[in-house]
Amino acid sequence: MRSKVVATVIMLLLGVCMLVFIMVQTQNYASIINDAGVVRGATQRAVKLEIANLPNDEVVERVDETLASLFDREEQRPVVNQDTGEFMDALLRVQDKWDSIKQQFDAPDAEKSSERLLTLSEEHFKLADETVLLAQRRAESDFIWITAIGIALILSSALFFSLLERQHRLKMRKALTTDQLTRGRNLYAFEEEAARLVQASEPGAYLVVYTNVVGFRAINESFGRSAGDDVIRTLQSLFELACEPGEFVAHANADHFVLLLRNGKTRAEQLAALTAARLRANETLPFSDRIVCGYGVFELTDAHEDIATAVSNAAVVLKEGVVDNLIARYDDEFKSKLAFERSIEQHMRDALTNGEYAIYLQPQFSLEDGSLVGAELLCRRDSPELGFLAPDRFIPQFERNGFISELDFYMMEQACSLYPLVDHPRSDGTPVHLAVNFSRVTMLQNDFVERFDSVVRRFDIPASFLHVEITESAFSADEKVIIDIIADLQERGFPIAMDDFGTGYSSLSLLKSMPIDVLKIDRGFLSASEDDVRSRRVLEYVIPLANALGIDTVCEGIETAEQAALLRSLECDIGQGYYFARPMPLAAFRERYASAR
Missing domain, CATH: 1.20.120 (Four Helix Bundle (Hemerythrin (Met), subunit A))
Known part of the structure; x- marks a missing residue:
């Protein structure tokens, strides 16, 4: 030209x-x-x-x-x-x-x-x-x-x-279809070329595979962005080598690639294995043996399938599907999962209005004298269409779409309406408390404290009745904001409990900086402590450390008398688990523990 x-x-x-x-x-x-x-x-x-x-x-x-x-x-x-x-x-x-x-x-x-x-x-x-x-x-x-x-x-x-116009169009076309980092196809070029190939082929002839590097962020943070760029360029070359005639790859963004592969029962597995082997043999990247890719696979069963939708589906299954050897498939099982989630989302507000989110309570007992000191408020859903659902079936989805805030405050209102929970106070004169969970999504809303305070004033409950539980993972981002919110709630007299302690990476640092009143130790330490000396040693140091800091300790997941005895010997304050009582409906709780109402 x-x-x-x-x-x-x-x-x-x-x-x-x-x-x-x-x-x-x-x-x-x-x-x-x-x-x-x-x-x-x-x-x-x-x-x-x-x-x-x-x-x-x-x-x-x-x-x-x-x-x-x-x-x-x-x-x-x-x-x-x-x-x-x-x-x-x-x-x-x-x-x-x-x-x-x-x-x-x-x-x-x-x-x-x-x-x-x-x-x-x-x-x-x-x-x-x-x-x-x-x-x-x-x-x-x-x-x-x-x-x-x-x-x-x-x-x-x-x-x-x-000729100038044609040259300009070619340059524009190249800029439009070329990835600036890899100099190969970009996502736009992929969708355009894939559409032509798929439409000219029999239905089911091709697969769309979406892939990314597991833990790529850590590579960037540890080795620098230039090293991350080297990884992306290397992967582009390896994927191109692994492609057979009629197949091709494009760099989508960041560490994400998308491939069009000929449909075969194990074609995705072959490509993944070949790429992994070549990565291990690569000598240009000093950390190539630590690079692992995950793959989401979507089968193009319709020759007129929208390629952008197919790419999106492959990306969704990679993120949310069941992974088998680093490969997740957009199959009937995953479609059923998506249909279930869509049904959950479509009816989530109606379920709130219809009272389908049921209250369950799991009692908490003093390990010193066995007396009832409180309960944790748990949420279940009893749906006429979907049946009885445990929280892990809908809570993660609500955290993603933001509806968790509505559910959190609904559960808080239900908790406040239960005061007093039983007709007798604790031995120290304070009411038997109710622990209510709040997600990070809810707490980071601008009006969280004002809304929280409004509910408390409406029900006129003592602050000591309501324990605010926050998971340790809530501090993985916006730590200062969360700490400021907690300090505000504490000034109003509400005890703060850190839930799932030990599941994060900065627990001791949080103990130093967090103004918490209650430390809830994750059940993972307890279930492993009977056979794991290291886990037992952690308990032996964490519980006395919390006591020395004036923080009450609660251990979840107690299932045996031996576990309860171990915790008692370590001077853990409160126990919760199947050994004492399973989560139960409100009516059963009040019947067993003599409600004043």
Whole structure:
């Protein structure tokens, strides 16, 4: 393309030069033709005046001047072509004949002959007429050349700008379809090319595979962004090598790639295994053996399937599907999962209005004397269409779509309406408390504290009745904001409990910086402590540490008398688990623990 543009530019320049040259050549053609005609006519007039014995000096002088002017202009031409040469020859013949006529004018009267003058005049007229015709022919010939070159220039210009426009379109097209990092296809190019291939194939002939690097963020943070870019470029090359004819890969964004593969029972597994093996053998990346990719697979069963939707489906199954050897498939099981989640989301508000979110309570007991000290408020859903649902079937989805805030405050209102929970206080005179969970999504809302305070004032409950539980993972982001909110709630008298302690990465740091009142130790430490000396050692240090900081300790998941005895020996304050009581409906709780109502 570049060579074509250069050639066209050269042609344009040559054409312009030729056009300028010919225009210079043709300069004063009209006056030359006119002057040639003047010579022809004036000569005849001079002869007639001479024969009539009338003065003709002015006419003779004009013919001489005109001929001299014609010769001067022709001699100044930079190039003498054939037409100009013929015109000059004719002009010389005219000059010679004119000189002969002037000799007759100057001859003595005795030697003058009217017949001789008429003969010379006729010969001169023919020569002058021929000269005029040659001048006209030359002008017409050059006009044809000018016209032809002008047309050629117009066509060349059109071609030039057409080539420029095409080159611009190609550049724009390349920019539109090329990934700037890998210099391969981008997602737009993938969707366009995949649509053509799939539509020209039998249904089910292709798979869309979406892949990313597991823990890519850690690579960027540990080795730097340039190392992350090297990983992406390396993966692009490896995926291209792994593609068979009719298959291709595109870089979608960040560490995400999308591939179009021919459908085969184990084609995705083959590509994954081949790429993993080549990664392990790669010597350019010092950490290539630690790079692991996950794959989401979507089968294109319809030749007219929207490729963008297929890519989205492959990405969704990679993120949310069941992974088998790092590969998740968009199969009937996953479709059922999505349909279930859609049903949950479609009816989540109606379920709230209809009271389908049921209250369950799990009692908490003093490990010192076995007395009831509180309960944790748990949520279940009892749906006429979907049946009885545990919280892990809907809570994660609500945290993603934001509805968890509505459910959290609904459960808080239910908790406040239960005060007092039982008809007797604890041994220290405080009411048997109710622990209510709040998600990070809820707490980070701008009006959380005001809304919380509004509910408490409406039900007029003592602050000590309501324990606010926050999971340790809530502090993984916006730690300062969460701490400020907790401090505000504590100033209002509400005890704060950190739930699932030990499941995060900064637990000890949080103990130092967090103004909490209750530490709920994750059940994972307890279930492992019977056979795991390290887990037992953690409990032996965490519980006394919390006690030294003035923080009450609650251990969840107690299932045996031995576990309860271990915790009692470590001076853990409160126990919760199946060993004491399972979560139960409100009516069963009040029946068992003597509600005042």
